[in-house]
Amino acid sequence: MGVLKQFCDHLDALVHPSAQADPITKARHRAFSAPRLLGSLVALVAFPAFLALRGAPSVTELLVFCWLLAPILTSYYLSRTGRYEKAHMASSLALAALVTTVAAKTGGIQSIAAIWLVVVPLEAALSASRRVVVAALTVALAAAGLLLFMDVAGMLPNPEQDAGALAALYCDYDDVGEQTAGLALRVLQGEAPGGLAVATPRRVGLALNLRTAEHLGLELPADLTAEAGETVR
Numbered sequence: 383m384g385v386l387k388q389f390c391d392h393l394d395a396l397v398h399p400s401a402q403a404d405p406i407t408k409a410r411h412r413a414f415s416a417p418r419l420l421g422s423l424v425a426l427v428a429f430p431a432f433l434a435l436r437g438a439p440s441v442t443e444l445l446v447f448c449w450l451l452a453p454i455l456t457s458y459y460l461s462r463t464g465r466y467e468k469a470h471m472a473s474s475l476a477l478a479a480l481v482t483t484v485a486a487k488t489g490g491i492q493s494i495a496a497i498w499l500v501v502v503p504l505e506a507a508l509s510a511s512r513r514v515v516v517a518a519l520t521v522a523l524a525a526a527g528l529l530l531f532m533d534v535a536g537m538l539p540n541p542e543q544d545a546g547a548l549a550a551l552y553c554d555y556d557d558v559g560e561q562t563a564g565l566a567l568r569v570l571q572g573e574a575p576g577g578l579a580v581a582t583p584r585r586v587g588l589a590l591n592l593r594t595a596e597h598l599g600l601e602l603p604a605d606l607t608a609e610a611g612e613t614v615r
Contacts, residue, residue: 503566
């Protein structure tokens with residue numbers, strides 16, 4: 383109880399003087415900083431244990447842990463300047479940059495990590511600022527567009543192909559984009575983000591690696607091959 387009180391007192395001290403007089407503004411500043419500071423500190427404290435159990439982290443894992451510094455920095459920025467909307471925008475940029483980087487290393491727009499771009503405008507909706515939500519939505523769509531361009535241009539690795547996977551299921555990301563836009567529109571129209579149901583991909587496709595099948599001495603049924611949305615030959 384004493385630790386919690388100390389944390390709350392420290393959190394109050396971090397609120398910028400310009401927000402201290404207005405209870406609503408002060409509450410928003412506290413709500414912005416509290417989960418970011420607490421989550422980042424817990425994760426950073428757990429990092430040594432992760433290294434002891436997992437060993438040397440991969441590049442992607444290292445990027446994720448480096449990103450944990452971003453919430454601390456945005457909270458510090460808010461505490462020093464009192465610029466609530468800009469702090470939210472910086473948080474959205476940091477999250478979009480992390481998701482884009484991880485997705486680029488794990489399959490591009492087809493990576494499961496790319497779905498997390500949906501969180502960018504949803505998190506921004508907590509700011510109660512239409513301008514912040516629009517900016518975050520723009521950032522998320524730009525990140526998705528970048529991943530799509532890099533995928534079409536062949537600039538990204540194919541983890542499934544490199545690992546020799548025989549088959550995989552993938553999302554229809556055009557449809558995921560429509561779902562994302564629909565969720566963002568509902569938030570912009572005033573619906574509470576917490577009231578939105580968890581969305582799952584509506585269309586799933588099958589990808590087959592025929593080279594792996596040949597290497598394993600497997601002859602895949604013709605009807606299965608015909609149903610595959612993507613094939614690696």
